[in-house]
Amino acid sequence: MVWLSKLTTFTILLTLALAGVGLYLHPGYGYPWSDYFDAWFLKIVQFSIWQAFLSALFSVILAIPFAVVYASKPFTGQWLLKGLLNLFFIMPVLTVILGVVTAYSDFIDVFSLQGILLAHLYLNVPYAVRIFWQRLSFVSQTHLNVAQTLHLSTWRSFWWIKRPVLVSALRPVFVLVFLLCFSSFTVVLSLGGGPANTNLEVAIFQALKFDFDPKAGAIYAAVHGILAMSIMLLLGRREHFGMEINRAQAQRATVPTKMQFLAIATLVVVLVYPLLTLLAHAFSAPFTGSERLWRGIITSLLLALGSGLFATLLATLRSLDTSQHRLLRFLDFGLMVLPVMVISTGLFLFALKLNIAFKATIPLIIWLNGLMAMPIVLGPLTSRVQAYRESYSRLADTLAMSDWSKVRYVYLPAAAHLLPWSLMLAMVLSVGDLGVAALIGSAQFVTLPILIYQAMGSYQMVLASQLTLLLLLMCVIFLLIAEWFGDRTLRRH
Amino acid sequence: MTSLRFKCILLAGFIGVANADDLTIYTYESFTSEWGPGPVLEEKFEAVCECDVRFVGLEDGVALLNRLRLEGSQTEADIILGLDDGLVAEATQLNLLAEHGLSLSGLSLPYSWKDRYFVPYDYGHFAFVYDDTRVSQVPSSLRELVETSDVSIIYQDPRVSTVGQGLMLWIKSVYGANSGDAWTKLQKKTVTVTPGWSEAYALFQEGKSDMVLSYATSPAYHLTWEDTDKYKAAEFSEGHYVQIEVAAALASSENxxxxxxxxxxxxxQEAQDVFAGTNWMWPVLPGAEKPEAFGQLIAPETLYFRSEDVAAQRRDWIKEWRNAASQ
Incomplete structure (x- = not known):
């Protein structure tokens, strides 16, 4: 059984190895090494770190007060708020970018560091709020009761009970947001507005697209990988970051306090505002479809389905092995924060070497996006299989079931009703991909996100908004299908 | 088996696999736009060729060359259209092109043209365009613009756009070894650097900058279609860098x-009549039709480098720009 789960590990390792080979065997010419470490290189490394640092800092600072208020007591309808926060984590990045552009371009120059930070805040504050909130909810009732018995003031009870929880979550959340922003591609590419705002991910892309200098791409990729890895190691043991995308257990909830109501209203208004301006923009002019649009939509659906299936397959196989081996966890988690551009570049260069780069566009994109989505759908699957194992492993051993029948009769049925949900979630995560498709697709290759980026590139914001709305609609449909399957399987069991 | 084949056909349809009588042309974005020369030329050529002409619009001219390098002989393009004279040597070195086999003797160009691969189809001088009603202190030389003037400008990324590359070559021909300093000074006046010409011009027209890097011929568009002479090209005393736009066939083409x-x-004649009034550049055929407004344009002195020199030094010049512009 363990060997089945090794297939996933093997796929990940194979991908990394092939990417490494591709980067090493890069085609095209190169220049002396010293040529690459110039003022420009220093500038982009500096910008990458500074930008990620600011994004992480502001995300944490903004998230904590909201999380503290939300966690002060369970309130009715909190699942809805959690749903909205989760949505911002899985929503296509382009939606957020375009939302920020349509909502704020009258007030600030969005094509600048400010714009990049703003988009990063939209993507990460909800996530940070969610994790702090979750951590604070774990504060045991016993502790709070003791605080009450001791007549601790609200402030003191916060200081002695909640502060340590926040502090322990601070480093992992900061580091994770830092890593996500450090590896940010779409946001920096779309909102960079000129050579001054370039990070390593964008530099890799430009080295290939602008200069056709794979050696530069490989060098930037390696530097990025090394920096990301070192920052990851700062995390030490893997902490619990898994988004609790499982439906939460019903809690004893009451009407929100005034303070909570205020905090909820503020966050909801701020989060929803760019989506509304996006909507208003999209409906400000009639929609004109095109042949390219249909091709883009269908290609995107095909890619999402392929990536979704691949991610679900990998995650299912992986979930069969519930041992917490360090290397496995490192790989799962590493995939979440490793620069996609690095792996994509490596595989693409490898395919170029084999002369199949433009014939293999679709399988390559599916492969890469599937791998990227895998760790996110893995969590719930693993905990489900773990639960079944705890209940049934003795029985299965007593019955002397073979590994295969254990998989067939115990673990697969356990995972089965989560599969449609995993598939849909992975599809949502893949359908918005811009970076991989833009990097490895040929000039004629269009997906919906590529069309959005092109419309935005020529400042056709209305068209871009309309297309983004379409993309969002597709995601919503996937999620609704997931919900529907979820309900059906719940009723059956 | 049948269903498999059906799926393949379906896939081919979505992804766009070339047909035998398809002519796929990689070009830059504005060439294919509704108002650009692309649609008219497509219609005119399809009327005689019994083929399907497909334009694929990329960001801008230099992006075309990079695309070609990336795709190499695996490219789906039959023709690459929209590189300029500066990139000719570099593109030829790729060994991907087919000789055109045409005699180009009757053409009128800023300097004589004898290339075996590239066919020139229009040309123009780069120029900074401004709105006469908004800018009063118009610089009269590139040096004045860079050094003393306080107008704000938008230009294009020389790694992507041949227009941006034109400014790079212009600065190089005026400043030589001191170009790095010139870029640093210019950076302070730069509102933004866009990937292509279309974006830069759109931003300028929204009023985001005083001047935009474009062509000496651009005002003809506004004279013709908007009946306004408020948009003018600033004439610089050092002369203006020239651009000849070219096209070539790819040796890997099946057609x-x-x-x-x-x-x-x-x-x-038929195609040349189209360029002045849609691409707003000078046609290369002396007798080709031009909108009347072409008579009111400035006629600047020509500056240019041999494309071999550009090929040898482009990367260093780009690095010089990049280091200054990213500060």
């Missing part, structure tokens, strides 16, 4: 004959 006949068509 080389068709591709060559398209190149011939580009310099025919």
């Amino acid at each position: 080389l004959t068709l591709a060559r006949s398209f190149l011939g068509f580009l310099v025919s």
Whole structure:
């Protein structure tokens, strides 16, 4: 059984190895090494770190007060708020970018560091709020009761009970947001507005697209990988970051306090505002479809389905092995924060070497996006299989079931009703991909996100908004299908 | 088996696999736009060729060259259209092109043209365009713009756009070894650097900057379609860097004959009549139709480098720009 789960590990390792080979065997010419470490290189490394640092800092600072208020007591309808926060984590990045552009371009120059930070805040504050909130909810009732018995003031009870929880979550959340922003591609590419705002991910892309200098791409990729890895190691043991995308257990909830109501209203208004301006923009002019649009939509659906299936397959196989081996966890988690551009570049260069780069566009994109989505759908699957194992492993051993029948009769049925949900979630995560498709697709290759980026590139914001709305609609449909399957399987069991 | 084949056909349809009588032309974005020369030329050529002409619009001219390098002989393009004279040597070195086999003797160009691969189809001088009603202190030389003037400008990324590359070559021909300093000074006046010409011009027209890098011919568009003479090209005393736009067929094309006949068509009277009024550049055929407004344009002195020199130093010049512009 363990060997089945090794297939996933093997796929990940194979991908990394092939990417490494591709980067090493890069085609095209190169220049002396010293040529690459110039003022420009220093500038982009500096910008990458500074930008990620600011994004992480502001995300944490903004998230904590909201999380503290939300966690002060369970309130009715909190699942809805959690749903909205989760949505911002899985929503296509382009939606957020375009939302920020349509909502704020009258007030600030969005094509600048400010714009990049703003988009990063939209993507990460909800996530940070969610994790702090979750951590604070774990504060045991016993502790709070003791605080009450001791007549601790609200402030003191916060200081002695909640502060340590926040502090322990601070480093992992900061580091994770830092890593996500450090590896940010779409946001920096779309909102960079000129050579001054370039990070390593964008530099890799430009080295290939602008200069056709794979050696530069490989060098930037390696530097990025090394920096990301070192920052990851700062995390030490893997902490619990898994988004609790499982439906939460019903809690004893009451009407929100005034303070909570205020905090909820503020966050909801701020989060929803760019989506509304996006909507208003999209409906400000009639929609004109095109042949390219249909091709883009269908290609995107095909890619999402392929990536979704691949991610679900990998995650299912992986979930069969519930041992917490360090290397496995490192790989799962590493995939979440490793620069996609690095792996994509490596595989693409490898395919170029084999002369199949433009014939293999679709399988390559599916492969890469599937791998990227895998760790996110893995969590719930693993905990489900773990639960079944705890209940049934003795029985299965007593019955002397073979590994295969254990998989067939115990673990697969356990995972089965989560599969449609995993598939849909992975599809949502893949359908918005811009970076991989833009990097490895040929000039004629269009997906919906590529069309959005092109419309935005020529400042056709209305068209871009309309297309983004379409993309969002597709995601919503996937999620609704997931919900529907979820309900059906719940009723059956 | 049948269903498998059906799926393949379905896939081919979505992804766009080339047909035998398809002519795929990689070009830059504004060439294919509704108002650009692309649609008219497509219609005119399809009327005689019994083929399907497909334009694929990329960001801008230099992006075309990079695309070609990336795709190499695996490219789906039959023709690459929209590189300029500066990139000719570098593109030729890729060994991907087919000779055009045309005689180009009757053409009128800023300097004589003898290339075996590239066919020139229009040309123009780069210039900074401004709105006369908004800018009063117009610089009269590139040096004045860079050093003393306080107008704000938008220009294009020289790694992507041939227009941006034109400014790079212009600065190089005026400043030589001191170009790095010139870029640093210019950076302070730069509102933004866009990937292509279309974006830069759109931002300028929204009023985001005083001047935009474009062509000396651009005002003709506004004279013709908007009946306004408020948009002017600033004439610089050092002379203006010139651009000749060119096209070539790819040796890997499965329709080389068709591709060559398209190149011939580009310099025919019928196609040449289209360029001035849609691409707003000077046609290369002396007798070609031009909107009346072309008579009111500035006629600047020509500056240019041999494309071999550009090929040898482009990367260093780009690095010089990049280091200054990213500060």
